[in-house]
């Protein structure tokens with residue numbers, strides 16, 4: 200069973216990493232210069248090409264949001280605890296996230312009408328740099344918290360070694376001293392910073408941003424439940440998403 204848990208966690212991690220890398224290509228499209236992508240936000244076929252594009256896309260984003268938020272809740276983990284062992288709970292979450300992203304990639308309906316287009320030059324270079332910086336921030340931040348625990352690998356490894364899972368640790372390393380949610384800030388930057396904004400890209404960025412603020416509400420409720428006063432103090436002293444933002 201230990202080996203099975205380890206293999207499961209490695210497979211889930213590998214698939215997730217591939218899906219994350221594809222997200223950069225999917226959102227960035229032409230900006231990434233990756234010409235071989237079968238589908239991006241602004242280009243490619245969808246099996247749902249007869250349905251209204253905005254409706255299809257909002258449903259796909261809502262599906263991702265529901266999967267992500269419901270499976271992250273303690274009540275869901277308690278309810279499924281008998282069929283999903285704690286050691287592979289995170290890998291299962293990661294695997295379901297891959298599924299939700301795959302549906303998004305396959306069924307997304309491009310809406311290529313242009314909202315803004317910055318001609319090649321300094322400003323388009325700045326926006327492209329911000330796009331990559333946003334994804335870079337996401338990746339770096341996962342290592343600040345605990346990359347291998349966040350994506351289930353550590354749990355699979357500990358199960359294989361027959362060791363106990365550690366209790367959650369409250370961390371505020373480097374960027375977490377300036378904002379409480381640097382990883383989500385990275386996503387917001389990556390999704391909005393583009394020299395070529397289309398209606399589909401705008402919809403994607405707007406819905407995802409709204410979802411991030413909803414998710415923060417749930418996540419912070421859980422963090423208060425686990426870390427209590429420590430997290431309340433942190434909220435009082437540290438802005439949510441922008442370093443110069445309001446506290447709490």
Ligand SMILES: C[S@@+](CC[C@H](N)C(=O)[O-])C[C@H]1O[C@@H](n2cnc3c(N)ncnc32)[C@H](O)[C@@H]1O
Pocket residue numbers: 340344349368369370371375379380381382383384418422
């Ligand atoms: C995808 S990460 C996002 C973290 C954070 N919201 C951000 O944007 O940087 C979500 C996980 O990080 C954990 N987490 C968030 N802030 C934390 C902190 N200060 N210390 C330890 N774990 C934290 C949450 O409990 C959750 O399991």
